[in-house]
Amino acid sequence: MNFSFDLSLGSVVMNGVRRLMAGLENANSTASYALSCAGSLVAYAANTLRYGCLSGQRAILVEAGATNLLTYATASATTGWTASSATVTDLDLDALGVFPGVKIASNGAVWNRLNHTATPNVTSGVSYHLQAFFKFGTSGKLRPTLVNVSGATETRVDVAVSGNTNALSAAGALSNVTIAAIGSGGVYQLDATFVPNFTGALNIGFGPASAVSGQDVVLLGAQFETGTSGTSFINSAGASTARAADLVTAPITADVSAGVRVRGTFCVKVEKDEYNMAFVLDAGTTASRITMSWQKSTALFGVSLFSGGVLQGTYTYSGAALGDTVEVDLTFTAAAISGSINGDAVSKALAGAYTPPTTARIGHSAGGASIPGRLLCSKFIVTGVPA
Structure with a gap:
């Protein structure tokens, strides 16, 4: 052309x-x-x-x-994200020309993950869109987990190319969960709609959904915004960030x-x-x-x-x-x-x-x-x- x-x-x-x-x-x-x-x-x-x-x-x-309610959109083992009993390692991938990437390895429990440190406030019954960029690792799965901080209830699903399994909706409904390959190098984009059943602080994390020590997934970045559909990536770095x-x-x-x-x-x-x-x-x-x-x-x-x-x-x-x-x-x-x-x-x-x-x-x-x-x-x- x-x-x-x-x-x-x-x-x-x-x-x-x-x-x-x-x-x-x-x-x-x-x-x-x-x-x-x-x-x-x-x-x-x-x-x-x-x-x-x-x-x-x-x-x-x-x-x-739109506004990315996550204060650090780019995943990191040290800044803005906190390991929850997982072994996390910063990488240097330059995936999609933006993301260095973080390897998240299980330490033997299926819930081991990397959490976004800051907890955005959500409102019961309001629709939010969760988006994540990632690469499947040795586990072959990604588990997004959304936790009601005060109520200690969680919503999650295990996502794989073959389909979604092990869904739990105790903190609210997670629907329209899809993944799509983008770019090259095995990068995928996760999209999902979350409607919480509570009002308050929400913890968002991602892990390999594996009880086998050492099995991993690579998280690149994430976005959480109001609405049922996602918009273009907003690279927050220290505060929730708006795009005009x-x-x-x-x-x-x-x-x-x-x-x-x-x-x-x-x-x-x-x-x-x-x-x-x-x-x-x-x-x-x-x-x-x-x-x-x-x-x-x-x-x-x-x-x-x-x-x-x-x-x-x-x-x-x-x-x-x-x-x-x-x-x-x-x-x-x-x-x-x-x-x-x-x-x-x-x-x-x-x-x-x-x-x-x-x-x-x-x-x-x-x-x-x-x-x-x-x-x-x-x-x-x-x-x-x-x-």
């Missing part, structure tokens, strides 16, 4: 075709990470576009703000007085609020805007045009689900919405008013509203239409 990045234009060219409009910028006040197509965690400075991977293509990543929301925008410089055409490729991976924006074109106000969003309650995509605070019409698309990639080629005029979504013809008559947009936004509405939990966009081109 012939791939280049034109820094002067802020646009991406693939096989000679421009895939992202010029002038795209990200107003994100915090440095952050994103997982690349090459399978490494890439660090990004504040206020820069972040790139993830969509169907093997580099894609702009947009996420709502991505606000990706660009000025529309084309002549769109007669209408505007949008060509784009989007994937709403994780929903957050009721409306999860794929793109928005507006005239500096929400009163006059064109939107495409995933609606949580209906599980449908909607494309709408507003002018002067009045809805001119909405086209609803049912041919894609949450997590599906959506390819759009849509034209908006005062008369109609036309074009295609995923190759399906789109035609919707409008009420007759159209306000030319001046700003294009990926993954949010003006004011930073309606940001998906996670959105990827590998193509976004905005052009005018003939009068």
